[in-house]
Amino acid sequence: MSQAGAHSSSKFTTSFANIALGLGVLGLLGCAAGFVTDRAGFMSSYLIGFLWMAAIPLGSLCWLQIQYLSGGKWGLIGRRHFEAAVKTLPIVGLLFIPVIIGLHDTFEWSHADIVAKDPILRNKAKYLDPTFFIIRYVVYFGLWSLFAFALNAWARKQDQLKDMRLKPLMHNFSGLGLMMMALTLTFASTDWIMSVEPHWFSTMLPVIFMATCLQMGISWSVVVFKNLKDTEPYKSSLKKNQLHDYGNLLLAMTMFWTYCSFSQLLITWSGNLREETPWYLKRLHGGYEWVALALVALHFFVPFFALLMKPIKRDANKLVWVAMWQMAFCWVDFFWLIKPAFTGHGSHSELHFSLWDFAAPIGLMGLWIWLYLGNLKKNPLLPEYDTYLEDLHHG
Amino acid sequence: MKHEEAPQLFGLLAEFDSADDLTNATKAVYDAGYRKIDAYTPFPCEPVMEAMHVHHNWVPLIVLVMGIIGGSTGFAMQYWGSVIHYPWNIGNRPFYSWPAFIPVTFELTVLFAAFSGVIGMLLLNGLPQPYHPLFNVEQFERASQDGFFLAVEATDPKFDHAETKKFLESLHPKEVFDVEP
Structure with a gap:
Protein backbone atom coordinates (compact mmCIF):
# COMPACT_ATOMS: atom_id res chain seq x y z
CA MET A 1 0.00 0.00 0.00
CA SER A 2 2.70 2.43 -0.98
CA GLN A 3 0.14 4.68 -2.69
CA ALA A 4 -1.37 5.51 0.70
CA GLY A 5 -1.88 9.18 -0.02
CA ALA A 6 -2.63 8.84 -3.71
CA HIS A 7 -6.39 9.01 -3.39
CA SER A 8 -6.32 12.21 -1.42
CA SER A 9 -5.79 14.22 -4.59
CA SER A 10 -8.59 12.51 -6.51
CA LYS A 11 -11.38 14.56 -8.01
CA PHE A 12 -13.86 12.92 -5.66
CA THR A 13 -12.25 14.15 -2.45
CA THR A 14 -11.51 17.65 -3.73
CA SER A 15 -13.96 19.12 -6.24
CA PHE A 16 -16.83 16.81 -5.22
CA ALA A 17 -16.26 17.86 -1.60
CA ASN A 18 -16.44 21.51 -2.61
CA ILE A 19 -19.69 21.00 -4.50
CA ALA A 20 -21.12 19.13 -1.49
CA LEU A 21 -20.06 21.92 0.86
CA GLY A 22 -21.53 24.56 -1.45
CA LEU A 23 -24.88 22.77 -1.68
CA GLY A 24 -24.73 22.07 2.05
CA VAL A 25 -24.24 25.72 2.97
CA LEU A 26 -26.94 26.80 0.53
CA GLY A 27 -29.39 24.24 1.88
CA LEU A 28 -28.61 25.08 5.49
CA LEU A 29 -29.13 28.79 4.78
CA GLY A 30 -32.55 27.76 3.47
CA CYS A 31 -33.05 25.79 6.68
CA ALA A 32 -32.12 28.81 8.78
CA ALA A 33 -34.69 30.87 6.87
CA GLY A 34 -37.28 28.15 7.45
CA PHE A 35 -36.46 27.87 11.13
CA VAL A 36 -36.88 31.61 11.64
CA THR A 37 -39.86 32.37 9.40
CA ASP A 38 -41.99 29.19 9.40
CA ARG A 39 -40.94 26.97 12.27
CA ALA A 40 -44.20 25.00 12.40
CA GLY A 41 -43.91 24.09 8.73
CA PHE A 42 -40.17 23.64 8.79
CA MET A 43 -39.61 21.22 11.67
CA SER A 44 -41.02 18.10 9.99
CA SER A 45 -38.89 18.76 6.88
CA TYR A 46 -35.81 19.10 9.03
CA LEU A 47 -36.56 15.93 10.98
CA ILE A 48 -37.01 13.99 7.71
CA GLY A 49 -33.79 15.43 6.26
CA PHE A 50 -31.92 14.73 9.49
CA LEU A 51 -32.99 11.07 9.62
CA TRP A 52 -32.13 10.60 5.94
CA MET A 53 -28.64 12.00 6.45
CA ALA A 54 -28.05 10.26 9.82
CA ALA A 55 -29.04 6.92 8.29
CA ILE A 56 -25.71 6.74 6.43
CA PRO A 57 -23.38 6.95 9.46
CA LEU A 58 -25.74 4.80 11.54
CA GLY A 59 -25.92 2.15 8.82
CA SER A 60 -22.14 2.40 8.40
CA LEU A 61 -21.63 1.79 12.12
CA CYS A 62 -23.67 -1.42 11.77
CA TRP A 63 -21.76 -2.51 8.67
CA LEU A 64 -18.38 -1.70 10.24
CA GLN A 65 -19.20 -4.01 13.15
CA ILE A 66 -20.81 -6.65 10.94
CA GLN A 67 -17.68 -6.89 8.78
CA TYR A 68 -15.48 -7.35 11.87
CA LEU A 69 -17.72 -10.24 12.91
CA SER A 70 -18.29 -11.81 9.48
CA GLY A 71 -14.89 -11.26 7.90
CA GLY A 72 -14.66 -11.40 4.11
CA LYS A 73 -13.00 -9.34 1.44
CA TRP A 74 -15.97 -6.99 1.07
CA GLY A 75 -15.40 -5.92 4.67
CA LEU A 76 -11.73 -5.27 4.13
CA ILE A 77 -12.54 -3.08 1.12
CA GLY A 78 -15.21 -1.11 2.98
CA ARG A 79 -13.62 -0.87 6.42
CA ARG A 80 -11.81 2.47 6.11
CA HIS A 81 -14.77 4.02 4.32
CA PHE A 82 -17.19 2.93 7.07
CA GLU A 83 -14.75 4.29 9.65
CA ALA A 84 -14.73 7.67 7.92
CA ALA A 85 -18.54 7.67 7.89
CA VAL A 86 -19.00 6.82 11.58
CA LYS A 87 -16.49 9.45 12.69
CA THR A 88 -19.06 12.08 11.71
CA LEU A 89 -21.52 10.86 14.37
CA PRO A 90 -20.71 13.46 17.09
CA ILE A 91 -21.33 16.29 14.60
CA VAL A 92 -24.44 14.54 13.30
CA GLY A 93 -25.56 14.56 16.93
CA LEU A 94 -25.13 18.34 17.10
CA LEU A 95 -27.28 18.69 13.98
CA PHE A 96 -30.18 17.24 15.99
CA ILE A 97 -30.22 20.30 18.29
CA PRO A 98 -32.68 22.27 16.06
CA VAL A 99 -35.21 19.46 16.61
CA ILE A 100 -34.85 19.91 20.37
CA ILE A 101 -35.24 23.68 20.10
CA GLY A 102 -38.31 23.14 17.93
CA LEU A 103 -39.65 20.33 20.13
CA HIS A 104 -43.07 21.95 20.55
CA ASP A 105 -43.49 22.31 16.79
CA THR A 106 -42.49 18.70 16.16
CA PHE A 107 -43.99 16.56 18.89
CA GLU A 108 -47.58 16.83 20.05
CA TRP A 109 -46.72 15.07 23.33
CA SER A 110 -44.42 17.93 24.36
CA HIS A 111 -47.48 20.10 25.10
CA ALA A 112 -48.51 19.50 28.70
CA ASP A 113 -52.05 20.82 28.11
CA ILE A 114 -52.73 18.37 25.26
CA VAL A 115 -51.35 15.46 27.29
CA ALA A 116 -53.48 16.37 30.31
CA LYS A 117 -56.67 16.11 28.22
CA ASP A 118 -55.76 12.83 26.54
CA PRO A 119 -55.88 9.62 28.65
CA ILE A 120 -53.72 7.65 26.19
CA LEU A 121 -51.01 10.32 26.13
CA ARG A 122 -51.25 10.65 29.92
CA ASN A 123 -50.33 6.98 30.21
CA LYS A 124 -47.35 7.48 27.92
CA ALA A 125 -46.21 10.69 29.62
CA LYS A 126 -43.46 9.06 31.66
CA TYR A 127 -41.62 8.04 28.50
CA LEU A 128 -42.70 10.86 26.19
CA ASP A 129 -41.30 13.55 28.47
CA PRO A 130 -39.14 16.38 27.07
CA THR A 131 -36.36 16.01 29.65
CA PHE A 132 -36.21 12.22 29.32
CA PHE A 133 -36.32 12.66 25.52
CA ILE A 134 -33.22 14.87 25.64
CA ILE A 135 -31.42 12.48 28.02
CA ARG A 136 -32.11 9.61 25.62
CA TYR A 137 -30.82 11.65 22.69
CA VAL A 138 -27.57 12.33 24.57
CA VAL A 139 -27.24 8.63 25.47
CA TYR A 140 -27.78 7.49 21.84
CA PHE A 141 -25.19 9.79 20.37
CA GLY A 142 -22.85 9.21 23.30
CA LEU A 143 -22.90 5.46 22.72
CA TRP A 144 -22.66 5.75 18.92
CA SER A 145 -19.73 8.17 19.16
CA LEU A 146 -18.00 5.99 21.75
CA PHE A 147 -18.18 2.89 19.56
CA ALA A 148 -17.26 4.86 16.44
CA PHE A 149 -14.18 6.36 18.06
CA ALA A 150 -13.04 3.18 19.79
CA LEU A 151 -13.18 1.21 16.54
CA ASN A 152 -11.36 4.00 14.72
CA ALA A 153 -8.67 4.28 17.38
CA TRP A 154 -8.02 0.53 17.43
CA ALA A 155 -7.87 0.45 13.64
CA ARG A 156 -5.16 3.15 13.69
CA LYS A 157 -3.36 1.22 16.41
CA GLN A 158 -3.50 -2.02 14.42
CA ASP A 159 -1.91 -0.25 11.45
CA GLN A 160 0.93 0.88 13.71
CA LEU A 161 1.40 -2.43 15.50
CA LYS A 162 1.43 -4.40 12.24
CA ASP A 163 0.00 -7.49 13.87
CA MET A 164 -3.38 -8.96 14.66
CA ARG A 165 -3.21 -8.52 18.45
CA LEU A 166 -6.22 -6.19 18.57
CA LYS A 167 -8.45 -8.32 16.38
CA PRO A 168 -10.15 -10.35 19.16
CA LEU A 169 -10.87 -7.12 21.04
CA MET A 170 -12.40 -5.52 17.94
CA HIS A 171 -14.45 -8.66 17.27
CA ASN A 172 -15.88 -8.81 20.77
CA PHE A 173 -16.49 -5.09 20.88
CA SER A 174 -18.35 -5.29 17.56
CA GLY A 175 -20.58 -8.06 18.90
CA LEU A 176 -21.46 -5.90 21.87
CA GLY A 177 -21.81 -2.94 19.52
CA LEU A 178 -24.38 -4.65 17.32
CA MET A 179 -26.52 -5.44 20.35
CA MET A 180 -26.14 -1.81 21.36
CA MET A 181 -27.19 -0.72 17.84
CA ALA A 182 -30.29 -2.93 17.92
CA LEU A 183 -31.39 -1.35 21.20
CA THR A 184 -30.47 2.27 20.48
CA LEU A 185 -31.93 2.25 16.95
CA THR A 186 -35.14 0.77 18.38
CA PHE A 187 -35.50 3.52 20.96
CA ALA A 188 -34.26 6.27 18.64
CA SER A 189 -36.80 5.40 15.94
CA THR A 190 -39.52 5.22 18.61
CA ASP A 191 -38.54 8.72 19.74
CA TRP A 192 -37.96 10.34 16.37
CA ILE A 193 -40.40 8.65 14.00
CA MET A 194 -43.10 6.83 15.97
CA SER A 195 -43.74 9.57 18.52
CA VAL A 196 -44.68 12.18 15.91
CA GLU A 197 -48.01 10.31 16.05
CA PRO A 198 -48.05 9.61 19.78
CA HIS A 199 -51.21 7.47 19.76
CA TRP A 200 -49.77 5.08 17.27
CA PHE A 201 -47.43 2.22 18.07
CA SER A 202 -45.69 -0.41 15.99
CA THR A 203 -43.00 -2.83 17.06
CA MET A 204 -42.10 -3.25 13.38
CA LEU A 205 -41.12 0.37 12.80
CA PRO A 206 -37.68 0.13 14.46
CA VAL A 207 -36.82 -2.75 12.15
CA ILE A 208 -37.94 -0.72 9.12
CA PHE A 209 -35.67 2.07 10.34
CA MET A 210 -32.74 -0.36 10.73
CA ALA A 211 -33.34 -1.70 7.21
CA THR A 212 -33.28 1.85 5.85
CA CYS A 213 -30.07 2.68 7.74
CA LEU A 214 -28.38 -0.45 6.40
CA GLN A 215 -29.61 0.35 2.91
CA MET A 216 -28.30 3.91 3.07
CA GLY A 217 -24.94 2.70 4.40
CA ILE A 218 -24.44 0.13 1.68
CA SER A 219 -25.72 2.45 -1.09
CA TRP A 220 -23.34 5.19 -0.07
CA SER A 221 -20.48 2.64 -0.19
CA VAL A 222 -21.33 1.91 -3.81
CA VAL A 223 -21.31 5.63 -4.64
CA VAL A 224 -17.88 5.96 -3.01
CA PHE A 225 -16.51 2.90 -4.81
CA LYS A 226 -17.78 4.15 -8.16
CA ASN A 227 -15.92 7.42 -7.68
CA LEU A 228 -12.68 5.91 -6.36
CA LYS A 229 -12.45 2.70 -8.39
CA ASP A 230 -10.02 4.15 -10.91
CA THR A 231 -7.56 5.45 -8.33
CA GLU A 232 -5.24 3.43 -6.14
CA PRO A 233 -5.56 1.46 -3.95
CA TYR A 234 -9.06 0.50 -5.15
CA LYS A 235 -7.90 0.27 -8.75
CA SER A 236 -5.93 -2.88 -7.99
CA SER A 237 -7.92 -4.28 -5.07
CA LEU A 238 -11.62 -3.58 -5.71
CA LYS A 239 -12.58 -6.56 -7.84
CA LYS A 240 -15.90 -7.30 -9.50
CA ASN A 241 -16.52 -10.01 -6.92
CA GLN A 242 -16.47 -7.51 -4.08
CA LEU A 243 -18.74 -5.13 -5.93
CA HIS A 244 -21.05 -8.09 -6.51
CA ASP A 245 -21.12 -8.61 -2.72
CA TYR A 246 -22.21 -5.01 -2.17
CA GLY A 247 -24.88 -5.38 -4.86
CA ASN A 248 -26.15 -8.50 -3.12
CA LEU A 249 -26.18 -6.77 0.25
CA LEU A 250 -28.18 -3.93 -1.27
CA LEU A 251 -30.60 -6.49 -2.73
CA ALA A 252 -30.91 -8.17 0.66
CA MET A 253 -31.59 -4.87 2.42
CA THR A 254 -34.13 -3.87 -0.24
CA MET A 255 -35.99 -7.12 0.43
CA PHE A 256 -35.57 -6.70 4.20
CA TRP A 257 -37.13 -3.23 4.07
CA THR A 258 -40.06 -4.55 2.03
CA TYR A 259 -40.55 -7.54 4.30
CA CYS A 260 -40.68 -5.33 7.41
CA SER A 261 -42.83 -2.62 5.84
CA PHE A 262 -45.34 -5.15 4.57
CA SER A 263 -45.36 -7.02 7.90
CA GLN A 264 -46.26 -3.79 9.66
CA LEU A 265 -49.14 -3.22 7.25
CA LEU A 266 -50.36 -6.80 7.62
CA ILE A 267 -50.21 -6.74 11.42
CA THR A 268 -52.05 -3.42 11.55
CA TRP A 269 -54.60 -4.57 8.98
CA SER A 270 -55.28 -7.86 10.82
CA GLY A 271 -55.43 -6.21 14.23
CA ASN A 272 -57.76 -3.46 13.03
CA LEU A 273 -57.26 -1.42 16.23
CA ARG A 274 -58.39 2.15 16.53
CA GLU A 275 -55.00 3.39 17.75
CA GLU A 276 -53.26 1.83 14.77
CA THR A 277 -55.43 2.02 11.65
CA PRO A 278 -55.74 5.86 11.51
CA TRP A 279 -51.98 5.95 10.94
CA TYR A 280 -52.42 4.01 7.70
CA LEU A 281 -55.68 5.73 6.73
CA LYS A 282 -53.84 9.03 6.86
CA ARG A 283 -51.03 7.62 4.73
CA LEU A 284 -53.29 6.00 2.15
CA HIS A 285 -55.49 9.01 1.36
CA GLY A 286 -55.18 12.66 0.43
CA GLY A 287 -52.43 12.14 -2.15
CA TYR A 288 -50.23 10.05 0.14
CA GLU A 289 -51.60 6.87 -1.48
CA TRP A 290 -49.49 7.76 -4.55
CA VAL A 291 -46.41 8.09 -2.39
CA ALA A 292 -47.18 4.67 -0.89
CA LEU A 293 -47.66 3.14 -4.35
CA ALA A 294 -44.44 4.76 -5.55
CA LEU A 295 -42.62 3.18 -2.60
CA VAL A 296 -43.94 -0.29 -3.46
CA ALA A 297 -43.19 0.02 -7.17
CA LEU A 298 -40.01 2.10 -7.14
CA HIS A 299 -38.40 1.36 -3.77
CA PHE A 300 -39.02 -2.38 -4.12
CA PHE A 301 -40.03 -3.85 -7.50
CA VAL A 302 -37.83 -1.82 -9.84
CA PRO A 303 -34.60 -2.04 -7.77
CA PHE A 304 -35.40 -5.66 -6.88
CA PHE A 305 -35.47 -6.79 -10.50
CA ALA A 306 -32.52 -4.56 -11.38
CA LEU A 307 -30.47 -6.09 -8.55
CA LEU A 308 -31.35 -9.64 -9.64
CA MET A 309 -29.24 -9.04 -12.73
CA LYS A 310 -25.64 -10.04 -12.36
CA PRO A 311 -24.23 -7.63 -14.98
CA ILE A 312 -25.63 -4.68 -13.01
CA LYS A 313 -24.13 -5.85 -9.72
CA ARG A 314 -20.70 -6.37 -11.28
CA ASP A 315 -20.43 -2.95 -12.94
CA ALA A 316 -19.90 0.02 -10.63
CA ASN A 317 -21.13 2.46 -13.29
CA LYS A 318 -24.50 0.67 -13.39
CA LEU A 319 -24.81 -0.30 -9.73
CA VAL A 320 -24.26 3.29 -8.66
CA TRP A 321 -27.55 4.30 -10.31
CA VAL A 322 -29.48 1.68 -8.35
CA ALA A 323 -27.70 2.80 -5.17
CA MET A 324 -28.50 6.49 -5.67
CA TRP A 325 -32.07 5.58 -6.65
CA GLN A 326 -32.50 3.66 -3.40
CA MET A 327 -31.00 6.50 -1.38
CA ALA A 328 -33.50 8.92 -2.94
CA PHE A 329 -36.39 6.60 -2.11
CA CYS A 330 -35.19 6.20 1.46
CA TRP A 331 -35.95 9.91 1.74
CA VAL A 332 -39.39 9.33 0.20
CA ASP A 333 -39.94 6.59 2.80
CA PHE A 334 -39.04 8.92 5.69
CA PHE A 335 -41.30 11.56 4.11
CA TRP A 336 -44.20 9.11 3.94
CA LEU A 337 -43.63 7.95 7.53
CA ILE A 338 -43.38 11.41 9.09
CA LYS A 339 -44.93 14.11 6.91
CA PRO A 340 -48.62 13.05 7.03
CA ALA A 341 -48.60 13.75 10.78
CA PHE A 342 -47.96 17.43 9.98
CA THR A 343 -50.22 18.10 7.01
CA GLY A 344 -53.68 17.37 8.40
CA HIS A 345 -55.89 16.70 11.39
CA GLY A 346 -57.38 13.55 12.85
CA SER A 347 -57.23 10.71 10.37
CA HIS A 348 -57.03 12.87 7.25
CA SER A 349 -53.98 14.47 5.73
CA GLU A 350 -53.29 16.19 2.39
CA LEU A 351 -50.07 15.66 0.46
CA HIS A 352 -48.17 18.90 0.56
CA PHE A 353 -44.60 19.87 -0.23
CA SER A 354 -42.81 22.94 1.00
CA LEU A 355 -39.51 24.53 0.06
CA TRP A 356 -38.05 23.24 3.33
CA ASP A 357 -38.63 19.62 2.26
CA PHE A 358 -35.88 20.14 -0.29
CA ALA A 359 -33.64 22.61 1.54
CA ALA A 360 -33.24 20.37 4.61
CA PRO A 361 -32.06 17.13 2.94
CA ILE A 362 -29.80 18.98 0.48
CA GLY A 363 -28.25 21.09 3.22
CA LEU A 364 -27.75 18.26 5.70
CA MET A 365 -26.55 15.70 3.14
CA GLY A 366 -24.21 18.21 1.50
CA LEU A 367 -22.65 19.05 4.83
CA TRP A 368 -22.40 15.39 5.78
CA ILE A 369 -20.70 14.39 2.52
CA TRP A 370 -18.18 17.18 3.01
CA LEU A 371 -17.44 16.01 6.57
CA TYR A 372 -17.19 12.43 5.40
CA LEU A 373 -14.75 13.18 2.57
CA GLY A 374 -12.62 15.17 5.00
CA ASN A 375 -12.40 12.06 7.21
CA LEU A 376 -11.82 9.73 4.26
CA LYS A 377 -8.76 11.68 3.14
CA LYS A 378 -7.01 11.33 6.48
CA ASN A 379 -6.26 7.62 6.26
CA PRO A 380 -5.26 5.11 3.58
CA LEU A 381 -8.28 3.51 1.94
CA LEU A 382 -7.17 0.01 2.87
CA PRO A 383 -5.93 -1.27 6.22
CA GLU A 384 -2.14 -1.20 6.40
CA TYR A 385 -2.03 -4.52 8.10
CA ASP A 386 -4.44 -7.44 8.06
CA THR A 387 -3.73 -11.10 7.54
CA TYR A 388 -6.43 -11.23 4.86
CA LEU A 389 -4.92 -8.37 2.87
CA GLU A 390 -2.99 -10.82 0.70
CA ASP A 391 -6.18 -12.50 -0.52
CA LEU A 392 -7.52 -9.22 -1.81
CA HIS A 393 -5.13 -9.22 -4.74
CA HIS A 394 -6.06 -12.72 -5.82
CA GLY A 395 -9.56 -11.87 -7.02
CA MET B 1 0.05 -48.33 -32.10
CA LYS B 2 -1.09 -45.16 -30.37
CA HIS B 3 -3.99 -44.77 -32.78
CA GLU B 4 -5.34 -48.14 -31.76
CA GLU B 5 -5.01 -47.27 -28.11
CA ALA B 6 -6.67 -43.88 -28.22
CA PRO B 7 -10.37 -44.93 -28.39
CA GLN B 8 -9.78 -47.24 -25.42
CA LEU B 9 -9.18 -44.23 -23.23
CA PHE B 10 -11.64 -41.90 -21.57
CA GLY B 11 -8.97 -39.25 -21.72
CA LEU B 12 -6.07 -37.77 -19.83
CA LEU B 13 -6.06 -36.32 -16.35
CA ALA B 14 -3.44 -33.89 -15.09
CA GLU B 15 -2.98 -33.00 -11.44
CA PHE B 16 -1.77 -29.55 -10.40
CA ASP B 17 -0.44 -28.07 -7.19
CA SER B 18 -2.69 -25.08 -6.84
CA ALA B 19 -5.75 -23.31 -8.22
CA ASP B 20 -3.47 -20.78 -9.91
CA ASP B 21 -1.50 -23.50 -11.72
CA LEU B 22 -4.75 -25.13 -12.75
CA THR B 23 -6.12 -21.83 -14.05
CA ASN B 24 -3.02 -21.22 -16.16
CA ALA B 25 -3.05 -24.77 -17.49
CA THR B 26 -6.75 -24.54 -18.34
CA LYS B 27 -6.15 -21.32 -20.23
CA ALA B 28 -3.31 -22.95 -22.19
CA VAL B 29 -5.37 -26.05 -22.99
CA TYR B 30 -8.33 -23.95 -24.11
CA ASP B 31 -6.10 -21.71 -26.23
CA ALA B 32 -4.59 -24.81 -27.83
CA GLY B 33 -8.07 -25.59 -29.14
CA TYR B 34 -9.28 -28.33 -26.77
CA ARG B 35 -12.96 -28.05 -25.93
CA LYS B 36 -13.93 -31.34 -24.25
CA ILE B 37 -12.18 -30.38 -21.05
CA ASP B 38 -13.26 -30.24 -17.46
CA ALA B 39 -11.62 -29.04 -14.27
CA TYR B 40 -12.07 -30.51 -10.77
CA THR B 41 -11.29 -28.50 -7.65
CA PRO B 42 -11.95 -29.04 -3.94
CA PHE B 43 -13.78 -25.70 -3.75
CA PRO B 44 -15.67 -23.47 -6.23
CA CYS B 45 -13.05 -21.64 -8.24
CA GLU B 46 -14.26 -18.91 -10.55
CA PRO B 47 -11.02 -18.14 -12.43
CA VAL B 48 -10.95 -21.76 -13.62
CA MET B 49 -14.54 -21.49 -14.82
CA GLU B 50 -13.61 -18.36 -16.72
CA ALA B 51 -10.60 -20.10 -18.24
CA MET B 52 -12.88 -22.89 -19.49
CA HIS B 53 -15.27 -20.28 -20.92
CA VAL B 54 -18.29 -21.86 -19.29
CA HIS B 55 -20.47 -18.86 -18.78
CA HIS B 56 -23.94 -19.75 -19.77
CA ASN B 57 -26.11 -21.25 -17.10
CA TRP B 58 -29.84 -21.73 -17.39
CA GLY B 126 -26.40 -34.78 -14.74
CA LEU B 127 -25.90 -35.51 -11.06
CA PRO B 128 -26.08 -37.86 -9.23
CA GLN B 129 -23.60 -39.92 -11.20
CA PRO B 130 -22.66 -43.17 -9.44
CA TYR B 131 -19.90 -44.03 -11.89
CA HIS B 132 -17.42 -41.87 -13.74
CA PRO B 133 -14.31 -43.04 -15.61
CA LEU B 134 -12.20 -40.59 -13.60
CA PHE B 135 -12.78 -42.76 -10.53
CA ASN B 136 -10.33 -45.24 -12.12
CA VAL B 137 -7.53 -42.86 -11.20
CA GLU B 138 -6.81 -43.46 -7.54
CA GLN B 139 -5.41 -39.97 -6.93
CA PHE B 140 -8.64 -38.39 -8.17
CA GLU B 141 -10.12 -38.89 -4.69
CA ARG B 142 -8.11 -35.86 -3.69
CA ALA B 143 -10.22 -33.62 -5.94
CA SER B 144 -12.50 -33.27 -2.92
CA GLN B 145 -9.59 -32.64 -0.53
CA ASP B 146 -6.59 -30.77 -1.90
CA GLY B 147 -6.12 -31.84 -5.52
CA PHE B 148 -6.60 -29.67 -8.60
CA PHE B 149 -7.31 -31.70 -11.74
CA LEU B 150 -7.79 -31.01 -15.41
CA ALA B 151 -9.28 -33.69 -17.67
CA VAL B 152 -9.04 -33.71 -21.46
CA GLU B 153 -11.47 -36.21 -22.94
CA ALA B 154 -10.54 -38.56 -25.79
CA THR B 155 -13.64 -37.58 -27.77
CA ASP B 156 -12.16 -34.13 -28.35
CA PRO B 157 -11.35 -33.85 -32.08
CA LYS B 158 -7.91 -32.49 -31.26
CA PHE B 159 -7.14 -35.35 -28.89
CA ASP B 160 -4.11 -37.45 -29.66
CA HIS B 161 -2.82 -39.61 -26.85
CA ALA B 162 0.90 -38.96 -27.22
CA GLU B 163 0.63 -35.36 -28.42
CA THR B 164 -1.85 -34.31 -25.78
CA LYS B 165 0.09 -36.05 -23.06
CA LYS B 166 3.25 -34.24 -24.11
CA PHE B 167 1.38 -30.96 -24.16
CA LEU B 168 -0.10 -31.51 -20.70
CA GLU B 169 3.28 -32.45 -19.32
CA SER B 170 4.69 -29.16 -20.61
CA LEU B 171 2.26 -27.30 -18.33
CA HIS B 172 4.13 -28.35 -15.14
CA PRO B 173 1.60 -30.75 -13.63
CA LYS B 174 2.39 -32.97 -10.67
CA GLU B 175 1.48 -35.95 -12.79
CA VAL B 176 -0.49 -36.90 -15.91
CA PHE B 177 -2.69 -40.02 -15.78
CA ASP B 178 -4.27 -42.11 -18.52
CA VAL B 179 -7.94 -42.55 -17.70
CA GLU B 180 -9.58 -45.83 -18.62
CA PRO B 181 -13.22 -45.70 -19.64
Missing part, protein backbone atom coordinates in the same frame (compact mmCIF):
# COMPACT_ATOMS: atom_id res chain seq x y z
CA VAL B 59 -30.52 -22.20 -13.66
CA PRO B 60 -31.08 -18.49 -12.81
CA LEU B 61 -33.68 -18.13 -15.57
CA ILE B 62 -35.45 -21.34 -14.49
CA VAL B 63 -35.54 -20.08 -10.90
CA LEU B 64 -36.91 -16.68 -11.97
CA VAL B 65 -39.65 -18.13 -14.17
CA MET B 66 -40.67 -20.75 -11.60
CA GLY B 67 -40.63 -18.13 -8.84
CA ILE B 68 -43.03 -15.94 -10.81
CA ILE B 69 -45.23 -18.96 -11.59
CA GLY B 70 -45.17 -19.95 -7.90
CA GLY B 71 -46.15 -16.46 -6.74
CA SER B 72 -48.95 -16.19 -9.29
CA THR B 73 -50.24 -19.66 -8.36
CA GLY B 74 -50.28 -18.79 -4.68
CA PHE B 75 -52.13 -15.54 -5.25
CA ALA B 76 -54.55 -16.97 -7.81
CA MET B 77 -55.48 -19.97 -5.63
CA GLN B 78 -56.29 -17.74 -2.68
CA TYR B 79 -58.27 -15.38 -4.88
CA TRP B 80 -60.22 -18.30 -6.31
CA GLY B 81 -60.76 -19.83 -2.89
CA SER B 82 -61.90 -16.76 -1.00
CA VAL B 83 -63.59 -14.71 -3.73
CA ILE B 84 -65.06 -17.18 -6.24
CA HIS B 85 -65.38 -20.66 -4.82
CA TYR B 86 -66.06 -20.16 -1.13
CA PRO B 87 -66.65 -16.51 -0.24
CA TRP B 88 -66.92 -16.22 3.54
CA ASN B 89 -67.42 -13.11 5.64
CA ILE B 90 -64.47 -12.86 8.03
CA GLY B 91 -64.51 -9.87 10.37
CA ASN B 92 -66.55 -7.98 7.74
CA ARG B 93 -63.50 -7.66 5.56
CA PRO B 94 -63.84 -7.65 1.78
CA PHE B 95 -63.63 -11.06 0.10
CA TYR B 96 -60.74 -9.76 -1.92
CA SER B 97 -58.43 -8.97 1.02
CA TRP B 98 -55.11 -8.92 -0.76
CA PRO B 99 -52.88 -8.15 2.26
CA ALA B 100 -53.83 -11.53 3.71
CA PHE B 101 -52.84 -13.25 0.45
CA ILE B 102 -49.29 -11.92 0.41
CA PRO B 103 -47.60 -14.26 2.94
CA VAL B 104 -48.72 -17.38 1.04
CA THR B 105 -47.83 -15.73 -2.28
CA PHE B 106 -44.37 -15.03 -0.92
CA GLU B 107 -43.98 -18.56 0.49
CA LEU B 108 -45.00 -20.21 -2.79
CA THR B 109 -42.62 -17.95 -4.71
CA VAL B 110 -39.78 -19.11 -2.48
CA LEU B 111 -40.91 -22.75 -2.56
CA PHE B 112 -41.18 -22.94 -6.36
CA ALA B 113 -37.95 -21.00 -6.86
CA ALA B 114 -35.96 -23.10 -4.38
CA PHE B 115 -37.22 -26.44 -5.68
CA SER B 116 -36.72 -25.48 -9.31
CA GLY B 117 -33.22 -24.29 -8.40
CA VAL B 118 -32.27 -27.65 -6.90
CA ILE B 119 -34.08 -29.81 -9.47
CA GLY B 120 -32.97 -27.65 -12.41
CA MET B 121 -29.37 -27.84 -11.22
CA LEU B 122 -29.53 -31.63 -10.93
CA LEU B 123 -31.21 -32.09 -14.32
CA LEU B 124 -28.73 -29.81 -16.06
CA ASN B 125 -25.52 -31.10 -14.50
